[in-house]
Amino acid sequence: MNTVEDAMKPPAGGREVPLKVRLRRAERARTLGYLALIAPLAIFVLLIFVWPLISLLQRSVDNPEVSAALPRTVAALHGWSGHELPGEPAFAALAADLEALKGTSELASAAKRVNMELIGFRSLLLGAAREMPLAAGKPAKDAMIELDERWGELATWQVLARNRASVTPYYLLTALDFAIDDTGAVINAPAERTIYRAILVRTLWMSVIVTFWCLLLGFPVAYLLATQPPKVANLLMILVLLPFWTSVLVRVAAWIVLLQNEGPLNTAMVRLGLIDAPVQLVFNWIGVYIAMVHILLPFTVLPLYSVMKGISPTLMRAALSLGCPPFASFWKVYFPQTLPGIGAGGLLVFILSMGYYITPALLGSPKEQMASYFVAFYTNETINWGMAAALSTILLVATLALYVIYARYFGPAKVR
Amino acid sequence: MMQKNDGEVLVSFRNVQKTYDGETLIVKDLNLDVRRGEFLTLLGPSGSGKTTCLMLLAGFETPTSGQILMDGQLLNTIPPHRRNIGMVFQNYALFPHLTVRENLKFPLAVRKMPADEIDRRVARVLAMVQLEQLGGRYPQQLSGGQQQRIALARALVFDPKLVLMDEPLGALDKQLREHMQIEIKHIHESLGITVVFVTHDQSEALTMSDRVAVFNHGIIQQIDPAITLYEEPANAFVASFIGESNSLSGTVEQLNGEHCVVRLDSDARVTARAANLGGTGTRTVLSIRPERVLLGADASTCENRFSATLKEMIYLGDQIRARLDVAGTADVMAKTSVAHWDSRLQVGDRIDVGFPVANLRALEPM
Numbered sequence: 179m180n181t182v183e184d185a186m187k188p189p190a191g192g193r194e195v196p197l198k199v200r201l202r203r204a205e206r207a208r209t210l211g212y213l214a215l216i217a218p219l220a221i222f223v224l225l226i227f228v229w230p231l232i233s234l235l236q237r238s239v240d241n242p243e244v245s246a247a248l249p250r251t252v253a254a255l256h257g258w259s260g261h262e263l264p265g266e267p268a269f270a271a272l273a274a275d276l277e278a279l280k281g282t283s284e285l286a287s288a289a290k291r292v293n294m295e296l297i298g299f300r301s302l303l304l305g306a307a308r309e310m311p312l313a314a315g316k317p318a319k320d321a322m323i324e325l326d327e328r329w330g331e332l333a334t335w336q337v338l339a340r341n342r343a344s345v346t347p348y349y350l351l352t353a354l355d356f357a358i359d360d361t362g363a364v365i366n367a368p369a370e371r372t373i374y375r376a377i378l379v380r381t382l383w384m385s386v387i388v389t390f391w392c393l394l395l396g397f398p399v400a401y402l403l404a405t406q407p408p409k410v411a412n413l414l415m416i417l418v419l420l421p422f423w424t425s426v427l428v429r430v431a432a433w434i435v436l437l438q439n440e441g442p443l444n445t446a447m448v449r450l451g452l453i454d455a456p457v458q459l460v461f462n463w464i465g466v467y468i469a470m471v472h473i474l475l476p477f478t479v480l481p482l483y484s485v486m487k488g489i490s491p492t493l494m495r496a497a498l499s500l501g502c503p504p505f506a507s508f509w510k511v512y513f514p515q516t517l518p519g520i521g522a523g524g525l526l527v528f529i530l531s532m533g534y535y536i537t538p539a540l541l542g543s544p545k546e547q548m549a550s551y552f553v554a555f556y557t558n559e560t561i562n563w564g565m566a567a568a569l570s571t572i573l574l575v576a577t578l579a580l581y582v583i584y585a586r587y588f589g590p591a592k593v594r
Numbered sequence: 595m596m597q598k599n600d601g602e603v604l605v606s607f608r609n610v611q612k613t614y615d616g617e618t619l620i621v622k623d624l625n626l627d628v629r630r631g632e633f634l635t636l637l638g639p640s641g642s643g644k645t646t647c648l649m650l651l652a653g654f655e656t657p658t659s660g661q662i663l664m665d666g667q668l669l670n671t672i673p674p675h676r677r678n679i680g681m682v683f684q685n686y687a688l689f690p691h692l693t694v695r696e697n698l699k700f701p702l703a704v705r706k707m708p709a710d711e712i713d714r715r716v717a718r719v720l721a722m723v724q725l726e727q728l729g730g731r732y733p734q735q736l737s738g739g740q741q742q743r744i745a746l747a748r749a750l751v752f753d754p755k756l757v758l759m760d761e762p763l764g765a766l767d768k769q770l771r772e773h774m775q776i777e778i779k780h781i782h783e784s785l786g787i788t789v790v791f792v793t794h795d796q797s798e799a800l801t802m803s804d805r806v807a808v809f810n811h812g813i814i815q816q817i818d819p820a821i822t823l824y825e826e827p828a829n830a831f832v833a834s835f836i837g838e839s840n841s842l843s844g845t846v847e848q849l850n851g852e853h854c855v856v857r858l859d860s861d862a863r864v865t866a867r868a869a870n871l872g873g874t875g876t877r878t879v880l881s882i883r884p885e886r887v888l889l890g891a892d893a894s895t896c897e898n899r900f901s902a903t904l905k906e907m908i909y910l911g912d913q914i915r916a917r918l919d920v921a922g923t924a925d926v927m928a929k930t931s932v933a934h935w936d937s938r939l940q941v942g943d944r945i946d947v948g949f950p951v952a953n954l955r956a957l958e959p960m
């Protein structure tokens with residue numbers, strides 16, 4: 179380094195611009211050119227992907243309802259210890275808020291939001307609002323407790339106080355089957371309300387199985403593609419890409435026709451005497467796995483193929499000439515060099531299956547529904563953006579974690 | 595160090611034929627003996643079937659007919675990994691996921707040698723190719739020349755019976771190539787191994803080999819030591835492929851033992867040495883090296899003397915090359931030292947030219 183720099187230095191005493199500066203200037207125009215080339219895509223990705231992603235992540239912690247509907251109460255609860263019932267000013271503030279907002283949708287959405295955490299709160303709040311204004315001359319605290327004794331319970335006020343803030347961990351915790359108890363500590367959710375961990379584990383497990391089968395079935399195909407003469411390889415490649423030519427829905431419908439109890443597969447097996455009665459092949463795990471592996475197979479074949487294409491066939495010959503038997507040569511010399519392809523193809527399929535929705539939804543039973551199904555359920559049916567966003571966030575984090583592991587063990591720096 | 599055991603045959607090809615497509619024979623009836631300890635080069639133009647011969651020997655291709663024997667044992671049915679033949683590939687074929695040392699250990703580990711023996715051998719070959727410090731590097735961290743040496747070391751480390759090299763120096767620049775030629779030659783001499791080397795570069799073949807087999811169209815044209823190939827080419831192809839040579843065509847008029855009289859197409863008669871000729875009346879090609887052509891006063895005592903026209907002179911520092919029109923044949927090249935050259939000569943002048951009988955060979959035409 180030094181010697182080059184020394185050699186390139188301008189003659190002593192010269193007032194010339196240093197070489198490094200000149201180099202940077204010369205490169206600047208080129209850099210700008212590159213920037214201009216990628217700018218359209220960068221802006222597109224920013225608007226269409228990054229921005230929605232960030233707002234989605236934000237939705238998973240967003241908590242505007244209570245602070246918007248009950249501003250006076252929120253202010254009055256500021257600094258409340260949480261160990262005993264709040265004083266008269268908090269009750270008065272709540273009464274004033276309820277009176278002001280009586281019958282509005284803002285109040286309804288705040289009631290719905292808090293009801294997620296405390297069952298029955300919705301009717302409690304809306305019932306109280308109906309009774310407003312309170313009769314004059316009595317302290318608001320006594321009057322409210324008289325309306326419903328739950329206003330005298332600590333838990334009622336704690337849940338209100340917890341939701342003063344405009345961000346909440348509630349959705350993310352719920353999506354991992356955690357809950358917050360009355361003291362504000364994080365605990366495991368009660369057994370009858372735990373479903374999400376099982377769904378996440380199921381999602382991961384189904385993705386692992388799909389990835390495994392895709393790699394197992396894709397590897398020999400990719401090997402064949404990479405080693406056959408071009409004429410055969412091109413034909414094979416068309417067959418591999420064939421699934422891409424039709425929409426996923428059409429393929430799913432085709433699988434239903436093919437796999438149903440009265441379908442050709444079952445009929446043929448019964449006729450051949452392989453089975454006595456039709457086997458349930460669809461609307462259960464078999465159908466989901468068959469269709470997902472079929473749809474995702476090209477995503478393992480293509481990266482494997484491109485990696486295998488770059489492996490020189492003389493390496494295998496070299497191993498043989500050094501005395502290594504054929505299978506050992508394949509295993510010790512060829513296979514290690516396909517690892518980047520296995521990593522890339524596996525990761526691609528795994529990530530795609532983690533987000534799979536339509537295939538399990540159409541071909542599976544309720545037992546095969548993956549995380550995305552519940553994201554769709556919360557966005558389409560219950561309009562619970564917080565839960566939908568929280569589940570998506572957890573999927574995203576799981577995917578990123580996997581990618582980090584991939585980069586650590588299969589990344590370009592690791593593989594030679 | 596093994597003693598060179600001249601004459602003992604290690605490998606022999608017997609009537610070997612090879613075709614890939616069932617139409618054209620890439621190797622036509624190959625009969626070749628490789629002697630133990632020799633450095634044999636297969637030399638020929640690209641596409642002449644040299645690599646195919648090597649692949650037949652290594653076991654990556656099977657002969658369409660004929661036999662290949664090694665140490666008297668029929669090789670045809672032995673798979674490549676049990677032949678114990680080392681091979682250096684043109685693109686080196688080092689394993690990219692293994693370090694240099696692991697590459698060298700590979701053939702030894704496959705043979706289940708004890709660890710200390712493996713280490714000893716690896717250290718020895720690394721020292722032999724003078725790359726002791728680079729054992730921990732990966733192949734792509736080495737220069738082309740270093741990779742070449744490691745490939746060589748890997749082919750030698752397990753003491754194979756025979757080492758095959760397929761244009762191993764083709765990817766190196768000229769200077770490095772010449773250096774490696776000498777180095778490989780020295781390694782061959784010091785280890786006493788048997789090497790079959792493939793190249794299309796004649797100077798490489800002449801530099802390195804004990805014997806050279808000249809290939810063309812799947813047939814060995816001649817197999818001889820370098821000096822015989824150059825001085826006594828067996829046919830017109832060898833004469834023109836090895837070094838530079840002038841060709842004059844004519845018809846054989848008389849055959850008397852070693853010598854013959856040939857009538858050139860311009861009706862001039864010359865006497866030449868007969869090599870592999872048909873009978874009288876057959877066509878022949880006369881071949882003479884440019885440095886054997888005598889000029890001016892030197893030609894005066896020569897039996898085959900002609901008056902020629904000087905068409906061009908090229909000054910090469912230590913030598914002068916002259917292009918001449920001789921007896922109706924254009925572009926006869928002559929080469930002479932500057933000291934011998936008559937500096938008064940101009941282009942267009944007449945000059946005496948002699949073809950010494952001993953150096954003028956009448957060959958079968960191609």
Ligand SMILES: Nc1ncnc2c1ncn2[C@@H]1O[C@H](COP(=O)(O)OP(=O)(O)O)[C@@H](O)[C@H]1O
Pocket residue numbers: 614615620638639640641642643644645646647
């Ligand atoms: N695997 C193969 N399949 C079909 N033809 C081949 C194959 N290998 C070589 N050939 C043909 O055989 C001929 C000789 O090739 P090769 O032995 O590589 O020659 P060289 O090494 O002398 O250049 C060429 O015409 C080549 O096209």
Ligand SMILES: [Mg+2]
Pocket residue numbers: 644645
């Ligand atoms: Mg070749």
